[in-house]
Amino acid sequence: MPGKYWLETYGCQMNFAESNAIEIEFVSAGFIPALNPEEADIAVLNTCSVRQTAENRIWGRLGYFQHLKDNKEITVILTGCMAERLSEDIKKKSPAVDYVVGTNDKQRIIEVVQGISRASEEYSFKSSYEGKSNSKSLLPIMNGCDNFCSYCIVPYVRGREISRDPDDILKEIAVLQEHGIKEVTLLGQNVNSYRFQKKDKMYTFPMLLRLISDAMPENSWIRFLSPHPKDFSDELINLIADRNNICSHIHLPVQSGSNSILKTMKRNYTREKYVDLIKRMRRADASITFSTDILVGFPGESEEDFKKTLSLVDEVEFLDAFMYYFNPREGTEAMNLPDHLDNETKLYRLQQLIDFQRKRSRELKQSRLTRTERVLCEGVSKKDKLAMLSRTEHDEIVIIKDSSVLIDYFIDVTITHLVGNTYMGEVVCPGKRY
Numbered sequence: 001m002p003g004k005y006w007l008e009t010y011g012c013q014m015n016f017a018e019s020n021a022i023e024i025e026f027v028s029a030g031f032i033p034a035l036n037p038e039e040a041d042i043a044v045l046n047t048c049s050v051r052q053t054a055e056n057r058i059w060g061r062l063g064y065f066q067h068l069k070d071n072k073e074i075t076v077i078l079t080g081c082m083a084e085r086l087s088e089d090i091k092k093k094s095p096a097v098d099y100v101v102g103t104n105d106k107q108r109i110i111e112v113v114q115g116i117s118r119a120s121e122e123y124s125f126k127s128s129y130e131g132k133s134n135s136k137s138l139l140p141i142m143n144g145c146d147n148f149c150s151y152c153i154v155p156y157v158r159g160r161e162i163s164r165d166p167d168d169i170l171k172e173i174a175v176l177q178e179h180g181i182k183e184v185t186l187l188g189q190n191v192n193s194y195r196f197q198k199k200d201k202m203y204t205f206p207m208l209l210r211l212i213s214d215a216m217p218e219n220s221w222i223r224f225l226s227p228h229p230k231d232f233s234d235e236l237i238n239l240i241a242d243r244n245n246i247c248s249h250i251h252l253p254v255q256s257g258s259n260s261i262l263k264t265m266k267r268n269y270t271r272e273k274y275v276d277l278i279k280r281m282r283r284a285d286a287s288i289t290f291s292t293d294i295l296v297g298f299p300g301e302s303e304e305d306f307k308k309t310l311s312l313v314d315e316v317e318f319l320d321a322f323m324y325y326f327n328p329r330e331g332t333e334a335m336n337l338p339d340h341l342d343n344e345t346k347l348y349r350l351q352q353l354i355d356f357q358r359k360r361s362r363e364l365k366q367s368r369l370t371r372t373e374r375v376l377c378e379g380v381s382k383k384d385k386l387a388m389l390s391r392t393e394h395d396e397i398v399i400i401k402d403s404s405v406l407i408d409y410f411i412d413v414t415i416t417h418l419v420g421n422t423y424m425g426e427v428v429c430p431g432k433r434y
């Protein structure tokens, strides 16, 4: 049976990590990667369902695969959140699809397709360390979500929270060390609500993070995505401040600056609690920075609510933000809320927010010039083949005009100036790397 496989991934980092695990399965079963779908025997689309636009894109791709199937033999498998949400209905709408594999089974796709394995009720974690980078890896530690934010489809398509055995995680960390991985991002839909009962001990997220930090060298980076503000404990704050190998940059989704909207969203925190959390983290670690997710145009959002979001952006000073407008998802509570806003208002507010955040981010970036930072060199810059692209622990891109810098190593640079929104840096001590 082995032949060539083609894998397309949409959506979040978790999907990318799970696609790495699928690739490991394919390769160990004797398959080899195809250079394009035209030469593949089997194509897997790992889908996203978070926004309607993501699903529309996948319907478009299925049109392409239908055309391909008219001209050659290829097995098309749809997996991921859209596959979970629409299940076998997808096959009725698109004859291009041969198999629909739910989120709990995606890492056993080959077995499922061969009929060796039957559908499973429970998510199982698989190693996902074989990524495209030699220095960075994604590492899922939990899956699913119990929060049911009123706008979100994730708890319905990913199911309830399930955490991974800490011993398995630490074994994978050891493998990553052998592979020379320098940066690990721990993943979970609600990563800091990680809990694993082992014998008479309950492992929490700060406990796990401490163990991982102990197991990784000083010159390495640990990140985690995405934490929920309501689950951020003092123990976690102090650990981030104490450990050099835990990055001082947190992506902390806020979604809105208005308490009444946060309540309707069912986020389980107030604006005051969120701001207080940011202040406590800054008190513990003066160098810490933040990025966030913000959703505008939620049902019932008044002009005053929206202004509160702008004032929160002003107050917190995010380095970066993922900003989007409310797009109702079938099956979520928000779909049936009253007072949906018209598209024009949603788009207008989104543009205002983007403009304001960009302005604040640019001011913040200017104020952070002429510092010396350790960066991880990721590769050659796409725009300038003689320059290297690197990243700080704050997830800021720094371009270094020095092609002798070695990829996959840490180096120290002085951040000298901005070109547009991108930092330019100079190597502090040529030849010195970690």
Ligand code: SF4
Pocket: 145, 146, 147, 148, 149, 152, 153, 154, 155, 189, 190, 228
């Ligand atoms: S915390 Fe809320 S937004 Fe995040 S995955 Fe869970 S339900 Fe969705």
